Amino acid sequence: MTPADKPSITFDQPAASVRLPDLKVCIELLKPVTWFAAIWAFMCGVVSSGAPLAARWPELVLGMVLAGPMVCGTSQAVNDWFDRHVDAINEPDRPIPSGRMPGRWGLYIAIIWSGASLLVALPLGPWGVGATMFALAAAWGYSAPPFRFKMNGWWGNAAVALCYEGVPWFTGAAVMRNALPSPHILIIAALYSAGAHGIMTLNDFKSIEGDLKIGVRSLPAQLGVLRASIVACIIMAVPQVCVIEFMIGWHHPLAATLIGVSLLVQLFLMRRLLEKPRERAPWYNATGTTLYVLGMLVSAFALAATGV
Template identity: 35%
Template structure:
């Protein structure tokens, strides 16, 4: 009889544990660990660790800075400097930051995304450390070869990645701070790097239009970073990561994100009006309209619309960045 009760209690506890795990993984269901992750080639596994989809915003920001410099043209797209810059802003610097994030978030990923390379067991902590060290050195060297100051910016970006993910600071758990530092690293730093790369004689005063435009789009990007937090809200709440969705709830966080996204771009349009680029300003403002319409669906269902919203709406935001860069180019002497 005691064994029977013990068996029932065990089954009851097991059921509760299974229910808890199910609730934690509502957003992303994962298959057992003996699945394809072990059969991936080393190159495929490495690419998963570097997260290529995250490279695009940084590469685009660099391109916008290069265009805004006034010294970048179609002929430069195939130049060695531009190709090295794409390598730097994509797989090297951004890849390094993504590996760092996975390294320091491995415990959280056990809850939110257990099929990632480190929590899934495909990459050991020792190998991850070696990869991060080598990639960090290569990133700084590549930045220095483009311009010594850009090498320094790469160091700042890597430090920001530590501040974002690593304890005891771990800015990602401090509400606004995490999104701000990511937007800064993804937008302002590469934008200014693009200016410097193609106009080495640039001065602080000539950089101001780019700094202002990039800062305003950084405000908008802070909103898009918030949308990225919806996928991990259960795990964030469990371990005390204070993202906007975890603190204010998904609907309120979606509203806040939408306001930031729209405000940043409308302010950028206003700035273009101030510098006399009226047509560019109208285009940037018009590009907000489709994003605004998509935000109704996002607010209604943040956790099911987050990926779709970013996949569609981000195209209009980055188009506005390029239009702003062209406006800044037009006012350069």
């Protein structure tokens, strides 16, 4: 695509006309609905650590705030600013393309929230600060030049999956024990993080037109809707098979059975998804993805039970 082919959409306003953003619009920019995934993964890390919650409740509360409103919120602000031209095509009602977020305030909020996230992480010690720095770097790298990982669905979805699942899980376990999590915890967190790559692919179905026009090579744009949905299903299923095998090997038969049953139901739901991938992607996220994250919690309890 040549520069002349790209849409000429301008969001900057003359300095004299720029107003302060409305608080409601700022919250909308941070997308509270997206915070659940990171908070859930953090809680799975907390549970898997086996640490007594009563003695570490301040870290628990602070970690949930950090994982959701702060770091996840920052990633949403960063993404919306650098994706404002794509959103003007796909979702023009979002705060920035709609003009409800004035001037360059989308960028300013992303910067301010990044600094605030680091300040919130300080009481969590070196493990919390280190994980936060990594997650923020990945969030900016995903959306912002020169890296802009999201331009390729393979790399971009991997970055998001890692920061939404693996990093929060690691952080929860590390902060509660104030130590590097055990290999068992790292393996399970990594597997569920890998599987989340498929969930991210399903989320890309809604923006195919804008991705193709702007040149974002999401997996649906690269492979087409059907092939991308097949790849997403495989990526979601295979790590769960590995989790089941590890649970059996680590003598957690109940956890292996529960996750196995969940996976069988997911496979049935995937079959329906593949009949109409684009139309049913939101439906699958409400059903199959819910089963996926419940399996995460089952695994976390199993790890906690043996104190690994």
